[in-house]
Amino acid sequence: MSFYSQELVEEIRSRSDIVDVINSYVRLQRKGSNYVGVCPFHNDHSPSMSVNQPRQMYRCFSCGAGGDVFKFVMDYENLTFPEALKVLADRAGIELPERNVSREEREQEDLKSRILEVNKVAASYYYYLLRKPEGKLGLDYLLGRQLSMETLQKFGLGYSGKTGHELYRYLKNKGYSDALLKESGLMQVDEKHGMYDKFWNRVMFPIMDSRGKVIGFGGRVMGDGKPKYLNSPETRVFDKSRNLYGLHLARTSRKPNIILCEGYMDVIAMHQAGFNQAVASLGTAFTQQQSTILKRYTDEVLLTYDSDEAGIKAALRAIPILKDAGIRAKVINMEPYKDPDEFIKALGSEAFQKRIDEAESSFFFELRVLQRKYDFREPESKTAFFREVAKKLLEFEPGIERNNYTEAVASRYHLTYEQLQRMVSQTGEQLGGMTKVASPAPPPGRKRPEEGGLKSQKLLITWMCSGEKIFRSIAKYVEPEEFTDPLCRKVAELLTEQLKEGRLNPPSLFQYFTEEEEQQKVAAMCNDTIPDLSGREAEEKALQETIRRVKQNSIAWQTEHLDPGDMDALQKLIRRRRDIEKLHISLD
Template identity: 55%
Template structure:
């Protein structure tokens, strides 16, 4: 992949006006100095997707998608950073330096093709063994799970021999060399033992990518043994965090949503019952890579995880990831059954369809699970619970949406609508989430650093780019080093540098980050939601409180990480601590 200099990247970005580019994908309407439209990254009826010509950035206040013109192309077209850059360079008539594929790159491409070929050969061999006398135990396992012959064939299920070098010997007979076999994830080459299989005496599940290529395998023991399930290691063609089991079939489903499960058998049972829109992660936690993959094929994801404690935790981890990706999520209730496979066997496809139709709104599911951590008969606990709920409601950008959720919560928990609404408004005007985190009931939990500090730092950076007249006063008290998150510090450092050079350019800051998640986080730094306040005094109070919080946090961080022998550093912390009182009496706004 060719390397492009920061100067060239900035030239490409600046020669592609963000409003012009995004107008080719999204219908935009101008409101004041900003353009708005329906977000292309999640479902919405009221526009919350904003494009700022001044900042040369876009940001969705609904799903959090944001960035510059390069990141928009990456997100919309599902391109890599370099692919997006090449498209925009061509659009602007900029010729990029070309770089031929090196011998090493050609070698890597050949190796990938060879591994895919080996995987396909192995999948056919495992299927053949399942049909033979050797595969009897695996066949009985699949029959016990009530899988039809058609389903077994559809998913290419198979069996790995009880002999630990059977596949290795078979692949050698097919002409594959040890130099390639050692990297395919199916065999291990050992100097003493020779070649031996990763999978043996297991029911086999070929894992295919969205283009129906076999990229790896899962294997389940047919008798006693550990681990119960074993997955292929990551290889040149297999990345667990960017592939989903069953997606090769689900991507062509006519159903309006994708069902997200936890295991192979849940996916297979659902497909056999007619729900060909089911997928599962591959023995790993759900990631943003999985969410990005799903987004190519759907706008709605229904979680159908196990109903036990582990399944609930997995759902709570997955929901914010789906929301960040711009996907609508709901949760299917499996109770009283453990998982979709068990549910289908008990109540059939019609019963499961009813549960799909009754799927719970993800926000209401989250607060129902949150309620378990509080004693609702205790006034203090109950107040803390509603504080957490109010904090979550603030994540909704549209006022109408916030009002609807306040109403839904008020009705469900029989609390006054106006009281809850005032709590939400109070937290919003302070610009950070102040509700106290209640420790979990089971065991002692470490106190988590509040997300409010990140929000305060985002607010200050947003204020600085929207009103550069604040810089001379604020930089007397807040330096880039007071931003304690590494990405926040780097963004603040560049912003302060730009200010002193007379060229505030937040879109250019985003280009410094090539990782998609970092770009998104950087965009959020300059698009914090500043809630309207009624007077100049209230705005000054909010700004001053934000500066004090950031400085106090910075001092605590520095003190905690200070070398006890660093006398000068300790004295600086003490001097800065004295300045905190002075900050409280600042008159920032002229």
């Protein structure tokens, strides 16, 4: 996870008090033994995030976000672990050692840094030129689109000169080499003209990565030139399939969704109207890599592609990509207008917010588009439509979600639930058993052993994280393999290994888990509080009961998975069950 030693990581952690670090992003207030604040990872107004200073961990009891100081900086700033380590090292005044990299790696890193530098200088030049007499054409266009000077500044909009040599001459005077300018994608070269500006007579849109570094440009031509929009070519720092326009601003919006637009002007108009969660893909179809990026920030994306045929096709392509990334997709209806920019100019922000609130489920959007292919006046055509609907319903797992959608579709198209459900079943059989059989549920009021014991396992992990003395007491009675939940067992193994090495360090657990869901569960276990107990005797009794349940659950699980012919193993389990009854926990 890091290029640096574990000792250095722990030194940076020890000098980065989590309360001080989080308080520099979010205002914290002391409440009892913890600190609380408004969680920055979901749209909230009341304090739902708790920061535990002794354990150096945080957790939001509303959205589930949680972790250590590195995890907070990674999520808030959208950084990799090494990048977050560098931020905290700089903050703590710790100089990171030079990494041992090859000459070729160092050269590539240097080239990337120089391209980012020249892009930043170019963006400043375009920004400057827009406000000079030479940029009047571009400024008039942008002001004519009803953009404010504040918005122009916020997005760093600029103008490229008319001759096609202005930027080249400016950058050469700054001392940049032709080789670097060619690598940057800002120039073109041919035998007749030599090196000249790629962008000229265009309004310029700097494209920034999630941290606000200029990685490329988009340009909108002034007049009738072609192409209307032109983007930077791919370079060492710019890959249009892995970036989104406006993300550096949208990622801190703290809105419950992200709005995906088709173009630069839509994003800018949306931000100016107060919808600062808007982003756009960069002149290409929406990609899987872009959906993965969006998943870091939201579970819901609202599509505002143009309402023409091209926009509808683009939305239909984007929906399955979003679903595959685990993102809920909805579609905003902008009719009778073509795009968000036109809609907001005509009807205003409040009307657009109403359309957001009424955004259509992507499933029903797909059905509405599908319906256009069928003539409901013809019985055969209408039946064929419902067969296609049945196929789409089969994409949902059997259970509540499929039942809910079946019920909603039946209501919308004036069928009974039973009629549509029967067609779904028949279609599944015709397609070769596409319907899936759900696992039989346990009888009401009875849980499977591993489900019934999960609460006790989580609580015991919380006890184990609360201090070395209690952990050593627990370790006398419980082995990590007695945890039947895989995540609890992994955490118990890691904590046990830490104790053997001489120091319990729960915050360092997060580096062993890469999935967001796992990290949230670990944060919940490690950061939960043990109920207030009056006195040592009550504490021992509560701990004893928790350990007993974990051990009983372990035996129940092993009994369920036991080979019926293995009598020796069965006898051992019987003896262990008897031993549990005699269990007496001491915190000495």
